[in-house]
Amino acid sequence: MSTKGNYYWLLILIPCAFIAWFFFNKNKQEPLRSLPYFGKKSKENTADTMYHTVKPFMFIDQYNEKVTEETVKGKIYVTDFFFTTCHSICPIMSNQLERVYKTFYNNKEVMILSHTVAPEEDSVNVMMDYAKLHGVNNKQWLFLTGDKKHLYEMARQSYLLNAEEGNGGEADFIHTQNFALVDKEKHLRGFYDGTDSIEVSRLITDIKLLLEEYDYKQKQN
Numbered sequence: 001m002s003t004k005g006n007y008y009w010l011l012i013l014i015p016c017a018f019i020a021w022f023f024f025n026k027n028k029q030e031p032l033r034s035l036p037y038f039g040k041k042s043k044e045n046t047a048d049t050m051y052h053t054v055k056p057f058m059f060i061d062q063y064n065e066k067v068t069e070e071t072v073k074g075k076i077y078v079t080d081f082f083f084t085t086c087h088s089i090c091p092i093m094s095n096q097l098e099r100v101y102k103t104f105y106n107n108k109e110v111m112i113l114s115h116t117v118a119p120e121e122d123s124v125n126v127m128m129d130y131a132k133l134h135g136v137n138n139k140q141w142l143f144l145t146g147d148k149k150h151l152y153e154m155a156r157q158s159y160l161l162n163a164e165e166g167n168g169g170e171a172d173f174i175h176t177q178n179f180a181l182v183d184k185e186k187h188l189r190g191f192y193d194g195t196d197s198i199e200v201s202r203l204i205t206d207i208k209l210l211l212e213e214y215d216y217k218q219k220q221n
Contacts (some may be wrong), residue, residue: 078203081116
């Protein structure tokens with residue numbers, strides 16, 4: 001074959017090799033960045049770091065069904081605390097969570113848990129009406145009610161969304177505008193101002209990053 005012929009073959013083979021390399025490595029690329037971990041860390045031994053973990057829980061959702069840590073097993077989820085009769089920050093927070101819900105609608109890896117801080121008022125029926133108000137038509141966004149003391153313990157001790165001391169008694173009240181992002185291992189990976197659309201856009205981006213992180217890990221196995 002002539003030198004000219006070899007040259008033409010090289011012009012064909014080099015782009016083909018590059019394309020093949022690109023598609024081979026496309027699904028192996030690491031995420032651009034990893035999210036931090038929040039909460040106190042502990043040492044199980046000299047080698048392993050144990051990150052803060054969400055504790056077991058049990059509440060009732062708008063469908064009058066029990067919701068526990070098993071419900072969100074293997075899920076990334078966003079959590080917040082609100083009450084349905086709130087006329088200040090809560091409607092803004094719920095409207096912002098609608099954005100999250102619509103972005104990941106029917107994505108089986110993503111959920112939202114919204115907890116009431118006024119369980120004496122927010123019954124199952126009230127929570128169902130509130131869910132419908134925000135266009136929720138599946139079990140991807142759950143509105144939870146239950147024992148007040150347990151709700152408040154989760155807000156303070158598991159999700160770290162309120163730093164004020166309290167025992168969940170009659171005079172105790174939590175009113176926080178923050179969301180927490182929880183990964184599939186029940187670790188806290190981010191906090192966001194639920195009244196700030198820019199912060200919620202960052203939350204949406206971070207959920208996508210976590211999904212990419214898990215997808216990458218799965219492809220490495």
